[in-house]
Amino acid sequence: MRTVPLKTQLLLVAAAAILPLAVVCGISLSALFESQRAQNEASSLGVARALATAVEGELRLTMSALQTLALADPLGTADGEGKAQALALSRAVRASHPEWRGLLLADPSGRVVFSTETDRPTSANVVKRSSFDATVLTRRPVAGSMARGAGGNLAFPVRVPVVRDGVVKYVLTAIIRPEAIAAMLRAQRVPEGWYVSVFDANLARIARTVDDEKWRGSGPIESLKPFFQALGHDKQELLGTSTNVDGVLAKTVLARLDEGGWTLVLGTSLSKAESSWWRTAGAYVLGLLASLILGGTGAWWMSKSITMPMRSLRDDADALGRGELRPSGMSRIMEIDAVARALESAAVQRAGSEAEREELLQLESHARSAAQAAEQRLGLLVNASAVLSGSLEESDTLDAIARLMVPAIGDACWIDLLGKQGALLPRLSHSKWTEHSGRLAEQDSMPVHSAETPQVLITALKTGKPSLHPSGQTGEDDGCSKDISALVPEFEAVAACVVPLIARGRTIGTMAVLQAGPSGVHQRFA
Template structure:
């Protein structure tokens, strides 16, 4: 083994100390270089993406302008005045875009219909770039063509959009754009000095370049760039190395456009990027060599001052080994002097070490005992937490606290809690001897503890401090309050700890743990345990309080919800009751004299319908909010829903000079839903459009199918040219009771619930409604989207139900609202039926006992016996058990309907009902009864 001297080792240490630093610096330098390269690549790619975005935006602006022109009315015609108007319009648009060479309109077969650069004189010419034309015809979407030379030899590219009418591409509108437009976009970008940017089309022809554009326009990429593009494949962007057409090695970034199959190539000179890195490497290598040389020289010089004292230290060690006195001489090397001092004090240190070892053994035994005690206390606290979390009832929690403390911790436990008025109330007094518990509780009940005496419950609650004393402490029990002193003497208390109960930063009471018969003392460790138990007990008792409050709040909320439901039911009843006789009276007037007061009757009918709709909206909102609305879904054609909605809103729409324009697809649009509720959704949208669209302005209804979405959807749009929606109102338009600003006379009327109900019902069907508006006075578009559903295959057409025979029935009308009863009876008599009218359930029982009837129309809210009780009694009598019973009431909730059916009614109608439907139901029930009994 080779022997290395101290001097050599010191020089080696210096070298080894420098070497890791040099390696770390080299790695850091390498990482820095890689970071700079990554940053340079990222910045290059970021600039390329920004340029691509700018070029893409320029192309999108051109497409947007062409789309707007393609929507104008003259386009879409093939010849005649329409084509001339289209040519003049295109020429005017062309003058506002100097970057366009011409605007061209082509037929699908490639024939030019007009060209703003040369008109249509002579034989019609064909388009130059047929690929982009075919792409537009194939996809029905805008397309950007490649850079090609025109008839005059000028290079340009085409931006094409389809001219679509009724879903069919009739023509293709093209803007022939100068490549200088793209060059101008490159000129506006902030590209660093010396960087080159090129834009290539789909055929890899150079459309524009920020440097030497005119010379290189139309040329292809360099060979190295072609290889880089081949490596990228279909990736949207990438970074690599290439040599540009000027022969400059470049860091090259490629970014593709979104609106066209073009791409942007950006090149940054590689030499400019690498020159700072080369200078850094040269500086690093020079510094490393200098550091190594300087370290070796310094190590050699310092080692001379260490080897001499080490030799003397060896002599002192030899003397110590021989038992000779050790002469300690300073060496000016602290480490060597320390070794010499250590040799001199070795024996003394040995004796000190033995004494210290004995002390450490004793301290270890004491720490082990304390750790065992702490472990036991922790186990007790864990057990306490588990026990106290088992119940949220106050009595059970107090019993659990007592069981935890007595007798394991103390002989007696007392707890007082503050009530809602801040007064302490006795909650727990527990001793392991029940007789002692009763005696202590009786004494405590007769005494009122002073609030300022230490050791009392009021004092602990007021100060938030703990009182912990043993009776044999100095000054005890003389320092206690006289009442406490008497309590201590009577019951033989030897120690006590009174702690406040604090939960969530709030004092809720106090707890006392006392020692008596056991004679145990309360130590500081016991006090810490009692405080920990008190914290857990306070939290458990506070949880009990919070649980009780939550239960009370829940009960209050349930009562409030029940009161709300009852109020809405009563409101619907009280509002519907007066509407029923009004509606019937109007029908009677029309039946008796159709020419009597036609205008006044129309006004009253409209207001009755308006009020009925507001009542229905209010009750629908209540059902939706409470989750009580019931859907009866089936597979249906959404076209039928639109027809039914138009029929329902016909009274509103007929007030307009023109009906809405309706566009429906030829094929069925199948969805799964409740037909009545879906018709209500569409009807609300139509009502909203009619309400806020002035006469003379159009309303359109468009139904289509969107198959481009992830899941195919039915799309229904209601488009109006009305007052529009302010931007600040758009986010809140589907909230309840939200309406736009209206004039003082509120011509539109309503509660602001129609759109909220429509949105909620659409959500229940798995769909949604969105709204778009360009602002006030610019109309609105409401769009309903619903999931598509497959229509069932029809095996045979459903047979029409047989017509019911029209025969005279003997009927009885029971209603305490005399106007409603009399008007309904008059209407039924005009239909040829024999009708009796009574105004109470008792009168109905007497009348039917005297002469039975074939059917009865009964109100629910009758004085005395209710309609439900009347139906139950009639079903119990043999003479009236099989008569047709119809409930006609102002209570129109689903729960009211189910209650009526359970009471014995055959059907349930809400006021004001359509009497034709009600009578048809009566006839059907009577016919079914006759058929069942062979009558």
């Protein structure tokens, strides 16, 4: 199974905790974007309607002024005695409207009766007959399309009928400068980055809020023509995306005016319109990145604060395996501290258990040694019983006793027997380094009370009790000065056990069992 570091797992936990929030925020952001887009579209449509209403209001003001003038009595008799008065009145009205290039009056056939811009009689006919004929036909005010006059100046007409007795006698026309529409648009304080143009029925640009003089009289850009075609005659508004004459990709709104078939085009730069959304999206992305960074940092810090105590726990466990006792540190994590204390307690318990086990092993070893010694003693006794019961001859019995003592009890055995005169007679010696054993000569006998007789033998004869001499001396406590090794000069004894030989309640001799030192025995004896 593949192992994953704790740091990676914590990072995955942090990411898993942040992911649902990121998804929810993303969905909310998308909904917010859609809401902002709809709001921007609604705002653009509202501004376009307001601007179209403002342009229509400007045209209606002009129409109202012309209609008021058309109701004057001199205008009804402009071909006769009222012509001079009608011309004077028209010039007075023209003077109060500097945005007008002039006023002219024409009969229904299109013949110009007079013009405020000249005193000479004229026989000219009106131009742009479509708006003129529409006024005569509908008997309603009409805003015509823009055209270039005789002086080369661009202007558009606003025409109203002069009706008397239900009959259109004349058509009063005001020639309007297109700058008036541009000034009116600028007065609306259109936000920066918004572009507004007004087109007439022939798709000629009457006014624009930016670079008006440069683009005056031009037609719509190619990317905008499909919008005019889609608008048709049955729609009043249309919204889409196009590129304007400045090459700026813009959200475009077309609004048709009720007067003259004019169209107002409003364009808002997509970069500016969506800047708030991008700012929101940027804030969301930055927030998400910050959350991931904070989550990753927190996961790293938490993993470090966990892995370091866990590493210490691992060392504690290794030390416990080696039988070492290490004090547990504090990690400020309750669970890890509990495990550390448990390991420390386990180490203490293990040390106690090992000490107890060692003590038990030692006791068992001592018991086993004691049992083995007892077993050996029992075996020795059994063997001795068997050997001693095998013959009644003195020499055989003594030889059997010596062979039982060496090497089971000691390294050498020395046996003395009391003679008839009360002297100790050396009868047998035996060691593990030689097969020499048997009777010794009679001249080797010595009186019991002789100064040459070792004190330990005399003590054994008198007391009838055995004695141990671990240091190899005859016994410093009783004042004896003879060394037990004097029995066998060639033997370097370091310890001895002397026992009396008792038969039928009577002491008949002594037996000394000796233990050799590190150097063993002299060369001559070996």
